[in-house]
Amino acid sequence: MFPAETFRHxxxxxxxxxxxxxxxxHLTGGVSSxxxxxxxxxxxxxxxxxxxxxxxxxxxxxxxxxAAGFLIDAETTRRAVADAGMFQLLDLTESLKVDxxxxxxxxxxxxRSTWAEVFEGVTxxxxxxxxxxxxKLVWVSKGSHKSRGDLRHIMQRAIxxxxxxxxxxxxxxxxxxxxxxxxxxxxxxxx
Numbered sequence: 001m002f003p004a005e006t007f008r009h010x011x012x013x014x015x016x017x018x019x020x021x022x023x024x025x026h027l028t029g030g031v032s033s034x035x036x037x038x039x040x041x042x043x044x045x046x047x048x049x050x051x052x053x054x055x056x057x058x059x060x061x062x063x064x065x066x067a068a069g070f071l072i073d074a075e076t077t078r079r080a081v082a083d084a085g086m087f088q089l090l091d092l093t094e095s096l097k098v099d100x101x102x103x104x105x106x107x108x109x110x111x112r113s114t115w116a117e118v119f120e121g122v123t124x125x126x127x128x129x130x131x132x133x134x135x136k137l138v139w140v141s142k143g144s145h146k147s148r149g150d151l152r153h154i155m156q157r158a159i160x161x162x163x164x165x166x167x168x169x170x171x172x173x174x175x176x177x178x179x180x181x182x183x184x185x186x187x188x189x190x191x
Contacts (some may be wrong), residue, residue: 006094006096007031007045007096007119008118008119008122009091009093009094010045010091010093010094010096010098011027011045011118011119011122011124012122013068013069013091014045014047014065014068014070014089014098015124016068017061017064017065017068018049020064021053021057021060021061021064022053022057023049023050023053023054023057023061024049024050024053024110024113024125025047025048025049025050025110025125026047026048026109026110026113026124026125026126026127027045027046027047027118027124027125027126027127028046028047028048028101028105028126028127028132028135029044029045029046029099030043030044030046030150031045031046031118031126032046032126032127032132032154033132033136033150033153033154035116035118035126036129036132036133036153036154036157043097044096044097044098044099045096045097045098045099046098046099046101047098047099047100047101048101048103048104048105048109048110048127049100049101049102050102050110051081051084051102051103054081054102055081055082055102058077058078058081062074062077065089069091069092069093070089070090070091070092070098071089071090071092072087072088072089072090073087080100080102081102084102084103085102085103086099086100086101087099087100087102088100105131105134105135105138106131106134106135106138106169109127109128109131109135112128112130112131113125113126113127113128114126114127114128114129129154129157129158129162130158130162130165130166130169132154133151133154133155133158133162133166134166134169134170134173136148136150136151136154137151137166137170137173137175137178137179137182138173138175140178140182141175141178148182148185149187151179151182151183152182152183152185152187153187155183166179167179
């Protein structure tokens with residue numbers, strides 16, 4: 001597990017690049033699980049990035065992240081942006097991996113980003129609680145066991161309106177039965 005300062009240093013540098021280039025993004029994955037659910041360990045940073053803005057500024061983005069001390073494979077990144085696939089950065093200063101997704105798992109999620117103080121004095125865009133829950137549900141449908149617990153913890157702290165929204169959208173995705181199943185599972189296995 002990396003110390004919190006490692007995540008802070010990496011995120012502040014990346015956020016400055018996105019801001020300077022006008023590329024929308026938000027935090028998702030383990031960091032959002034921590035923000036909305038229960039503290040847990042995470043080994044990387046996951047970001048959803050606006051694919052249109054990134055594609056329009058891709059050359060500048062590649063130059064900027066390299067200049068900021070990140071290792072990136074330009075050809076892999078170009079293919080990932082063109083195919084809406086994931087690509088990675090490695091922060092050479094902190095030895096921390098960043099997974100970037102130039103696509104929305106939940107349609108319109110970047111429009112619904114919220115802002116949260118993720119570190120003292122550092123406020124960044126983060127996936128909304130309903131979209132975080134739905135994203136975890138999609139990952140559960142793809143076989144992610146870790147996302148099952150994350151989903152339960154995110155939903156435990158959801159207010160009634162957020163719960164209802166997640167239930168409606170899960171039904172739209174054909175995942176209502178899976179949502180109900182996951183939410184009734186115990187958090188701990190054993191006596």
